[in-house]
Amino acid sequence: MTETTQLAIGRPASLVTDRVxxxxxxxxxxxxxxxxxxxxxxxxxxxxAALLPGALTHHDPLAADPAVKLTAPDAAHWFGTDQLGRDxxxxxxxxxALTLQAAILAILIGLVGGSVVGLLAGFVGGVVDTVLMRVxxxxxxxxxxxxxxTIVTVLGFGTVNVAVAVGxxxxxxxxxxxxxxxxxxxxxxxxxxxxxxxxxxxxxxxVHVLPNAAGPVxxxxxLEFGTAILAVSSLSFLGYGAQPPxxxxxxxxxxxxxxxxxxxxxxxxxxxxxxxxxLAGNRVAxxxxxxxxxxx
Amino acid sequence: xxxxxxxxxxxxxxxxWAAWTISFFVLYVLPSDPARIMLGxxxxxxxxxxxDALRHQYGLDQPVLVQYFQHLGSLLTGDLGRSIGxxxxxxxxxxxxxxxxxxxxxxxxxxxxxxxGGVAVLATWTRNxxxxxxxxxxxxxxVAVPGFWFALLLVQWFSFGLHVxxxxxxxxxxxxxxxxxxxxxxxxxxxxxxxSKSLVAxxxxxxVDTAYAKGAGRWRVQLRHALKNAALPALTVTGLIVGxxxxxTVVTETVFSRPGLGRVTATAVQGxxxxxxxxxxxxxAAIFVVANxxxxxxxxxxDPRVVLAGSRRKLREQDGAxxxxxxxxxxxxxxPTPSAAPQGAPA
Numbered sequence: 210m211t212e213t214t215q216l217a218i219g220r221p222a223s224l225v226t227d228r229v230x231x232x233x234x235x236x237x238x239x240x241x242x243x244x245x246x247x248x249x250x251x252x253x254x255x256x257x258a259a260l261l262p263g264a265l266t267h268h269d270p271l272a273a274d275p276a277v278k279l280t281a282p283d284a285a286h287w288f289g290t291d292q293l294g295r296d297x298x299x300x301x302x303x304x305x306a307l308t309l310q311a312a313i314l315a316i317l318i319g320l321v322g323g324s325v326v327g328l329l330a331g332f333v334g335g336v337v338d339t340v341l342m343r344v345x346x347x348x349x350x351x352x353x354x355x356x357x358x359t360i361v362t363v364l365g366f367g368t369v370n371v372a373v374a375v376g377x378x379x380x381x382x383x384x385x386x387x388x389x390x391x392x393x394x395x396x397x398x399x400x401x402x403x404x405x406x407x408x409x410x411x412x413x414x415x416v417h418v419l420p421n422a423a424g425p426v427x428x429x430x431x432l433e434f435g436t437a438i439l440a441v442s443s444l445s446f447l448g449y450g451a452q453p454p455x456x457x458x459x460x461x462x463x464x465x466x467x468x469x470x471x472x473x474x475x476x477x478x479x480x481x482x483x484x485x486x487x488l489a490g491n492r493v494a495x496x497x498x499x500x501x502x503x504x505x
Numbered sequence: 506x507x508x509x510x511x512x513x514x515x516x517x518x519x520x521x522w523a524a525w526t527i528s529f530f531v532l533y534v535l536p537s538d539p540a541r542i543m544l545g546x547x548x549x550x551x552x553x554x555x556x557d558a559l560r561h562q563y564g565l566d567q568p569v570l571v572q573y574f575q576h577l578g579s580l581l582t583g584d585l586g587r588s589i590g591x592x593x594x595x596x597x598x599x600x601x602x603x604x605x606x607x608x609x610x611x612x613x614x615x616x617x618x619x620x621x622g623g624v625a626v627l628a629t630w631t632r633n634x635x636x637x638x639x640x641x642x643x644x645x646x647x648v649a650v651p652g653f654w655f656a657l658l659l660v661q662w663f664s665f666g667l668h669v670x671x672x673x674x675x676x677x678x679x680x681x682x683x684x685x686x687x688x689x690x691x692x693x694x695x696x697x698x699x700x701s702k703s704l705v706a707x708x709x710x711x712x713v714d715t716a717y718a719k720g721a722g723r724w725r726v727q728l729r730h731a732l733k734n735a736a737l738p739a740l741t742v743t744g745l746i747v748g749x750x751x752x753x754t755v756v757t758e759t760v761f762s763r764p765g766l767g768r769v770t771a772t773a774v775q776g777x778x779x780x781x782x783x784x785x786x787x788x789x790a791a792i793f794v795v796a797n798x799x800x801x802x803x804x805x806x807x808d809p810r811v812v813l814a815g816s817r818r819k820l821r822e823q824d825g826a827x828x829x830x831x832x833x834x835x836x837x838x839x840x841p842t843p844s845a846a847p848q849g850a851p852a
Contacts, residue, residue: 347523350793351786352748354755358774359528362782363535363542439651443756446653447771462654466760469657470665477661480654487649495645 245496248489255486258305268296270303270456279472289474291464301479304456308483311372311450312437318376319383319437320430324419326380327387327426332395332414342388348381357440361449368457371450375440379433386429390422397421424501431494435487442483458483513801517794524790525783529576532779533565540565542777585787586780590772595784598769606765608681609757610750613688617746620689621696622736628697629704630727641701647694652753656687656760673762684761688753692746699739707735737808740800747796751789 258265278294280286288297330341348356360374394400395418403417404410444450445459453460458479465475533539540560544551560566563586564575579586585595621644628640663683664672670682707713708731716730754767766785773781 343523344527347520347527347790350520350524350744350790351528352752352789352793354752355770355786355789358755358770359531359782359786362774362777362779363532365542365777435649439649442651443653446651447756447759447774449774459651459653462651462657466657469661473661476654476657480651480657483654484646484650487651488646491645491649 242496244492248492251485251489252493255305255309255489258302259309260306262303262306265302266296266299268299270295270300271454272296279468281472282474282478288478289472291472291475292468297461297474297478300456300461301458301482304458304461304479307368307451307455307457308438308441308445308459311368311375311441312434314369314372315376315379315437315441316430316433318373319379319433320426322377322380323383324387324423324426326384328391328414328419328422330384331388331391331422332410332418338388341384345381345384349385353378354440354443357444358449361444366449366452368445368451371441371444375437375444378440379436383426383429383433387422387426390425391418394418394421428494428498428501431497432491434494435490438483438487438490510802513798517798520794521787521790525577525580525787526573528783528786529573532783533572533576534569539563539779542779585784588773588778588781590776590778590781595780598781599766599784599788602764602766602769605763606754606758606767609684609688609763609765610754612681612685613750613753614692614746616685616689617693617696621693622700624693624697625700625704626727626732628701629708630723644694644697644701647690648698650690652687652691653756653760655690656683656757659683659686660760680761680763684757684763687757687760688750691753692749695742695746695749696739699742700735703735703738704731707731710734737804740804740807743800744793744797747792748789751792 262270272295274290274294276294277286277290278292280290282289286296286298288301290296291300326341326345330338351359356378357371357374360377361370364370364373400413400417403413408416441450442457442459442462445457446463448460448463451457451460453464461479462476462483465472465479468475540556540563544556544559557566564572567575576586583596585599587593588595588598591598624640624643628637631637631640660672660683663670671677671680672683674680704727708727710731713726713731716726721730751766754765755770756767757763758765758767759771766788769781770785772778773785
């Protein structure tokens with residue numbers, strides 16, 4: 210995407226023809242980085258499973274067939290079956306939506322909350338800045354999982370509550386980055402010019418400061434995707450998230466735990482799916498980060 | 506120096522107080538009815554009189570500020586309240602749990618340092634590109650693996666497959682091994698990522714060339730000259746690592762059914778045991794603060810370039826010149842060994 214932009218800046222006359230080589234370069238860039246390609250493909254598959262689980266499986270995630278309970282992975286049941294004879298592959302595919310929704314909700318809460326706090330602190334400055342950043346420092350002194358657990362204690366259990374807890378726990382980190390970016394951008398001449406032009410302060414903040422400060426924050430949010438998936442599935446594994454029989458990645462591993470001595474697939478496969486998704490998310494976030502640094 | 510130490514200790518106490526205050530407001534003020542939360546969702550046949558009695562017992566019928574100062578007062582006398590779940594003082598519940606957790610945390614940290622450091626050193630030392638690439642791929646994987654899943658894999662392989670280590674319980678030294686490995690994985694991966702980055706940067710420093718020019722071998726340069734300086738930036742994330750270990754214990758001790766702080770945390774959250782949760786938050790913040798305090802106090806001894814504010818002023822008066830940066834003053838006192846004398850700016 211950035212490569213297209215650079216080309217467009219270089220030769221502004223022929224925007225239409227530039228789009229084709231730009232896309233081709235991006236494709237060639239992907240081919241040169243095979244791990245990134247695999248990561249993007251995997252994330253695409255995960256999103257597909259979350260939006261259209263029916264496209265990947267025709268079974269019902271809750272349909273039990275006691276005749277085939279606890280069978281190892283084979284051609285009929287790719288990931289094997291659980292203690293009630295439910296198809297594990299179907300349950301993993303259908304569980305994607307819950308896990309992904311929770312992770313995305315968590316990131317959105319962290320992103321919005323952190324951005325608002327960071328913008329306020331950086332733009333207003335003075336006492337507001339000092340107080341907000343001291344509070345952020347203190348929150349960073351508490352391990353984020355523990356912070357999430359504290360919030361879950363108050364809110365109660367459930368997927369949405371877990372997502373809120375994970376999101377709130379990431380506000381402090383995002384707020385700090387946002388604040389440092391705002392402080393950097395605020396002194397730029399175009400911000401001064403915008404103020405001198407008679408724009409209201411909120412317009413300067415939203416139209417001029419925010420878009421220019423958002424880059425690193427968005428990269429951090431991309432990195433938070435992996436962290437959020439891990440945190441959400443950990444909390445679900447501990448039993449605070451989705452309640453049975455709803456399939457969710459962390460709770461799938463948790464139920465499989467009771468059959469660990471005999472049925473390895475019940476824990477190993479859903480856990481592997483979590484690990485690969487986090488790995489893919491982190492890989493893409495790292496690529497975005499390098500891209501951004503290269504542009505600057 | 507005394508002033509520096511005192512001000513750092515003062516800041517640490519302030520952070521602790523703030524962490525406790527935040528947890529108080531989250532746990533006691535945010536929910537509309539803490540008494541209901543304490544009773545749990547299943548308590549439906551509680552009479553109003555019983556609820557009132559509970560509120561009175563925990564002082565929940567008082568105004569918020571009165572409650573706050575009452576709690577703060579008892580905190581100062583070392584009283585963290587009573588657990589709702591088991592009815593014993595929170596300090597007792599937490600105190601019992603510290604020992605077993607310390608065992609796996611210390612062993613886990615050592616494993617993390619040895620293996621994380623080993624991967625970083627080997628990855629930068631080797632001239633075999635394939636091996637180096639492979640080693641550098643390991644830390645990102647270690648960070649991405651869910652702790653609970655890794656623990657279960659270890660149980661499958663070593664407990665049910667090979668019958669080497671017990672799968673559950675906290676009896677005997679062999680029960681420490683698998684939980685410690687579980688804790689070590691994310692921490693070791695973090696250490697490896699940081700250290701390999703800072704080793705690569707350090708090996709580009711001119712003093713490394715000097716060491717080679719003097720005829721030192723590659724292992725000697727890597728271990729004796731570069732590693733010492735490269736390890737310093739890793740110290741600054743001690744707080745992060747300690748927090749990671751603490752978070753890890755919650756999942757690890759649940760999987761291995763071990764007693765400890767993580768288990769207490771999981772049980773307290775499960776039973777919505779507000780006083781215990783608050784006590785745990787305080788302990789976690791205390792561990793973080795103490796770890797950072799120790800690093801802050803030790804760092805100037807390890808890295809003489811970090812001149813303390815007071816002595817820097819003195820130096821400036823003596824030299825009549827201002828050193829370049831706040832932490833990288835060229836007028837720093839002599840380094841402990843000539844070989845480790847840093848030439849460039851630290852990370």
